[in-house]
Each structure stands twice: as C-alpha cells, then as structure tokens.
Amino acid sequence: MKAKVRILDVYSGRYSVFINEKEAMRAKLHPDDLVKLEAGKKTVYGSVVISGLVKEGEIGISRDVLQLHSFSEGEVVTVIPSSTPESVRYIKKKMNGGKLRKVEIETIIKDIVDRKLRDIEISSFVTSLEINGLDMDEIAALTIAMAETGDMLDIDRKPIMDVHSIGGVPGNKTNILVVPIVAAAGLTIPKTSSRAITSAAGTADVVEVFADVSFSLDEIKRIVEKIGACMVWGGALNLAPADDITIKSERALSIDPTGLMLASIMSKKYAMGSQYVLIDIPTGKGVKVESVDQARALARDFIELGKRLGQYVEVAITYGGQPIGHTVGPALEAREALQALMAGTGPGSLIEKATGLAGVLLEMGGVAPSGMGKKMAREILESGKAYQKMREIIEEQGGNPDIKPEEIPVGDKTYTFTAPTSGYITAIDNKAITGIARAAGAPEDKGAGIELYVKVGEKVKEGDPLFTIHAESEARLDQAIVFARRTEPIRIEGMVLQRIGNI
Ligand SMILES: O=P(O)(O)OC[C@H]1O[C@H](OP(=O)(O)O)[C@H](O)[C@@H]1O
Numbered sequence: 142m143k144a145k146v147r148i149l150d151v152y153s154g155r156y157s158v159f160i161n162e163k164e165a166m167r168a169k170l171h172p173d174d175l176v177k178l179e180a181g182k183k184t185v186y187g188s189v190v191i192s193g194l195v196k197e198g199e200i201g202i203s204r205d206v207l208q209l210h211s212f213s214e215g216e217v218v219t220v221i222p223s224s225t226p227e228s229v230r231y232i233k234k235k236m237n238g239g240k241l242r243k244v245e246i247e248t249i250i251k252d253i254v255d256r257k258l259r260d261i262e263i264s265s266f267v268t269s270l271e272i273n274g275l276d277m278d279e280i281a282a283l284t285i286a287m288a289e290t291g292d293m294l295d296i297d298r299k300p301i302m303d304v305h306s307i308g309g310v311p312g313n314k315t316n317i318l319v320v321p322i323v324a325a326a327g328l329t330i331p332k333t334s335s336r337a338i339t340s341a342a343g344t345a346d347v348v349e350v351f352a353d354v355s356f357s358l359d360e361i362k363r364i365v366e367k368i369g370a371c372m373v374w375g376g377a378l379n380l381a382p383a384d385d386i387t388i389k390s391e392r393a394l395s396i397d398p399t400g401l402m403l404a405s406i407m408s409k410k411y412a413m414g415s416q417y418v419l420i421d422i423p424t425g426k427g428v429k430v431e432s433v434d435q436a437r438a439l440a441r442d443f444i445e446l447g448k449r450l451g452q453y454v455e456v457a458i459t460y461g462g463q464p465i466g467h468t469v470g471p472a473l474e475a476r477e478a479l480q481a482l483m484a485g486t487g488p489g490s491l492i493e494k495a496t497g498l499a500g501v502l503l504e505m506g507g508v509a510p511s512g513m514g515k516k517m518a519r520e521i522l523e524s525g526k527a528y529q530k531m532r533e534i535i536e537e538q539g540g541n542p543d544i545k546p547e548e549i550p551v552g553d554k555t556y557t558f559t560a561p562t563s564g565y566i567t568a569i570d571n572k573a574i575t576g577i578a579r580a581a582g583a584p585e586d587k588g589a590g591i592e593l594y595v596k597v598g599e600k601v602k603e604g605d606p607l608f609t610i611h612a613e614s615e616a617r618l619d620q621a622i623v624f625a626r627r628t629e630p631i632r633i634e635g636m637v638l639q640r641i642g643n644i
C-alpha cells in the first residue's frame with residue numbers, strides 16, 4: 142500500500158508507524174505487526190500502532206524515527222508488511238542453549254540496529270544471554286558486530302586511553318574525576334558512557350546534569366582533538382548503536398548479562414579507537430560481581446577480548462561492598478563529583494578509587510613511572526588542574542563551566558531516616574539503596590536520589606540521621622519511603638532485624 146507521511150509529535154521510545162483503523166483492516170495489519178516503509182533508497186522498519194491520529198491514505202511516523210531517518214511531511218512511501226526476521230530463529234537457538242555462529246550473531250545485531258527486531262524479541266535475546274551466556278568466540282563476534290554496525294572514530298592524538306566501569310555499585314561517579322585527571326596529565330581520553338543499566342545513575346546521566354552528552358562523531362572529534370577529553374553518552378552517537386537498544390531491555394529487567402556486558406563495553410572502546418583500556422570491576426555484596434575469584438575470571442575475559450580486538454587492557458578490581466561517596470542519583474552525584482574536583486578532596490571511597498584508577502592510566506599511558514601513578518593523580522587533583530580540565534570539558538560540551546555544586550537543583554521533596562538504635566553500622570545494602578533511589582524517580586528524574594550520612598564501620602547514636610531520600614514529586618517520595626521501610630538498607634549492630642508475630 143502507498144501512503145503519505147504525516148509526522149506526529151509523538152515519542153514512543155520505539156519505532157512506531159501509525160495507521161488508520163480502516164486502512165489497517167483493509168491491509169490486514171494488526172497492532173505491533175512489523176512493517177517496512179520504502180521511499181526511494183530509504184528503508185525503515187517499525188511496529189504498527191492503530192490510531193485515529195492519522196487519516197486513511199496517511200502513515201504516521203513518530204519523532205523517534207526522525208532522529209535517525211529523514212522523512213518529510215506528505216512524502217509518499219510504500220508500506221509493506223514484513224515477516225518475522227530470520228534472526229528470531231537464532232535467538233531461539235540461544236534460548237535453547239545453543240552456540241551462535243558469527244553470521245548468526247551479525248544477523249541479530251543488524252536486525253536490532255535496523256529495528257527489524259521489536260522490544261519483545263530484543264528482551265528475549267537479552268534474557269537468553271542472561272540464562273545461557275556466551276563463550277569467548279561468541280563475545281568477540283558480538284563485540285565486532287556491535288561496533289561495525291555503527292560509525293568508528295579516528296582521533297589524531299595518540300595514544301588513546303580509556304576507562305570503563307562494569308557499574309553496579311551505587312554512587313559510582315568515579316570516572317567523572319578520572320577523566321579530567323588523566324586529560325590534565327596530557328593524555329587523550331575520549332570517554333563514552335552508557336546511561337544507568339542496573340543503577341540509579343549511569344555516568345552519562347550524571348554528566349548530563351552539567352553539560353550536553355549527545356554529540357555527533359565529528360563534534361566529538363573536534364572536542365577531543367582540542368582538549369584531549371570528552372564525557373559523552375554512547376547511545377547518542379551512531380556508535381555501537383545496538384548497545385543502547387539492548388540496554389533499554391537490560392534496564393527494564395535490571396540485569397546485565399556478562400557476555401553482553403563485555404561486548405557492550407568493548408564495542409564502544411573499539412569504535413572510539415581506544416588503545417589502552419582500564420576496566421573497573423567493583424566487587425562486593427549486592428553488585429554484579431560478588432567475589433574476587435569471579436572478578437579475576439571476568440578480568441581474564443576482558444583482557445582476552447582486548448587481545449582479539451588489538452587493544453591493551455588492564456583491569457582494576459575495586460571495592461564495591463557499599464556505595465561510593467555519599468550520594469546516589471544524577472544531580473546529587475553531579476554535586477558530589479564537582480565538589481571533589483573543586484576542593485581536590487572528598488570522601489575517601491571516591492578519592493581513593495578515582496586517584497587509584499587514574500594512576501593506573503597514567504602509568505599505562507607512560508606519563509607516570511611505575512608505582513607513581515596514584516601519587517601523580519592525587520597531585521593533579523589537589524592542584525586544581527583536574528578541575529580546570531573539567532571546566533574545559535563542561536564548556537566544550539555546552540554547559541556552564543562556572544557552575545557551583547550548590548547551584549545544581551536536587552529533588553525538594555525529602556524524607557530522612559534516622560537510626561532506630563545506637564551502635565556501629567555493620568552493612569549498607571547496595572541493591573536496596575539503588576532500589577530506593579530508583580523508586581524515588583532516578584535516573585529519569587535527575588533530582589531524585591539519596592544522600593547518605595553514614596558508611597560501614599561508623600558509630601551512630603539513636604536518632605542520628607542515616608540517609609535522606611530526595612524526589613521531585615510527593616508520589617515518588619512516598620514510593621521510595623515504602624521501599625526503604627521494607628528493605629531497611631542500613632544495618633546497625635544490635636538492631637532488631639525483623640519481628641514476627643503469630644503465624
Ligand atoms: O551501574 P550500572 O547502571 O549497571 O552500569 C552502567 C554504568 O557503568 C558504566 O560506567 P562508566 O561510564 O564507566 O563510568 C557505564 O558507562 C554506565 O554509566
């Protein structure tokens with residue numbers, strides 16, 4: 142069938158194609174059917190939405206499609222019903238525990254990028270990877286397919302350093318300090334981050350509080366060649382474009398299948414042309430990797446994958462047993478990171494980790510002698526040079542370099558939990574902290590999150606404040622309070638954990 146394009150002011154978070162009910166009946170199209178739109182050399186796939194927003198003879202296109210494809214109002218397109226793509230068969234193969242061949246992985250990734258696979262099929266793919274995993278051949282094929290379906294960056298300043306955390310630990314704003322420290326030492330570090338996957342704030346969500354994170358590859362090249370660094374969102378570029386699409390399913394399920402995580406991280410590094418990559422594996426209770434043995438096994442996989450991609454990879458296993466610093470959630474974390482950069486100091490968990498990671502990169506990049514990297518990183522932070530570099534990054538990325546931490550707005554609906562008893566803090570439950578911050582609205586509501594007043598090992602008196610929840614609406618605050626009451630994220634020795642009555 143032929144129809145005229147009508148551009149609808151609608152964002153559905155997916156590729157939606159709106160068809161009038163009568164037209165759909167005639168063409169035997171049903172909600173969520175896959176259709177192909179053809180106009181000249183352009184081909185786009187989308188899912189059918191039956192809607193009164195368009196008349197007969199029209200085809201409505203949501204703004205999501207227009208972000209990557211140009212269609213004009215009134216343009217004539219051919220609408221062709223599309224059958225289930227071949228890649229669904231390969232997804233089922235993985236669901237049944239089979240090993241995928243390179244060509245099968247390439248087909249799945251291409252179909253994800255072309256939007257031939259819909260959310261439900263992509264979620265099934267992600268779930269099949271969570272359950273049945275991938276071996277190193279599959280991971281390497283997946284990484285290269287994810288990178289090569291998008292653009293590649295070629296920056297003239299070498300060597301190109303990079304850092305990436307596997308995430309999972311609440312409050313992990315560490316790389317917002319690492320990147321300016323490393324760039325202030327004269328190294329080149331074009332950092333791409335994803336948005337939150339399992340946490341309440343990915344690094345891209347946090348940086349977005351004070352600067353833009355969505356840039357074209359040409360803009361990134363210009364920024365990095367000028368100041369040696371950037372901190373951008375991988376999903377905004379056509380860089381490993383399957384990554385952000387699969388991350389949406391991961392976020393909804395709060396899972397990060399190991400093989401997909403390796404491919405997600407390393408495809409971004411490969412596409413950015415990174416030569417020396419440091420991977421941070423936070424390890425501890427309630428994060429993605431709970432034991433040092435598991436962390437070592439994962440480290441070997443990163444190093445092996447790096448070799449296959451021609452990259453030199455080192456891994457830092459870091460402490461992830463409780464949140465990093467004192468804040469969780471985009472705006473609160475942005476405040477804390479900026480404060481630390483300005484003061485050259487801050488909470489031990491943040492400063493030690495940031496200078497430790499930056500130090501490894503300074504040694505890998507050959508600007509610090511072996512064993513001296515951390516000291517040099519600390520000097521750069523304390524001297525204010527890292528803050529100056531951060532100001533350059535913020536300015537080049539369209540933000541206000543003069544912004545002060547207290548000027549960053551945080552959620553004004555608050556509730557503070559206090560210590561029910563006196564004693565030492567014995568544990569902080571990472572998963573519960575993330576769950577509360579997400580219930581409060583993070584990461585989408587930038588001001589939502591948690592301010593923590595205590596860390597494990599500290600002494601509190603009954604009635605001392607433990608943490609404050611911030612939200613942007615009363616409804617979200619109430620949800621977070623309920624979640625916090627149910628999960629009791631902070632344990633104090635001697636505290637009654639549960640009271641059980643007649644059962
Ligand atoms: O904690 P969750 O949400 O699972 O993991 C996602 C976060 O981990 C990585 O951090 P970085 O960009 O290396 O700092 C990702 O880019 C993302 O920001």
Ligand SMILES: O=c1cc[nH]c(=O)[nH]1
Pocket residue numbers: 306307308334335338397401402403405406
């Ligand atoms: O970028 C990232 C970080 C953690 N896990 C992923 O899958 N991607």
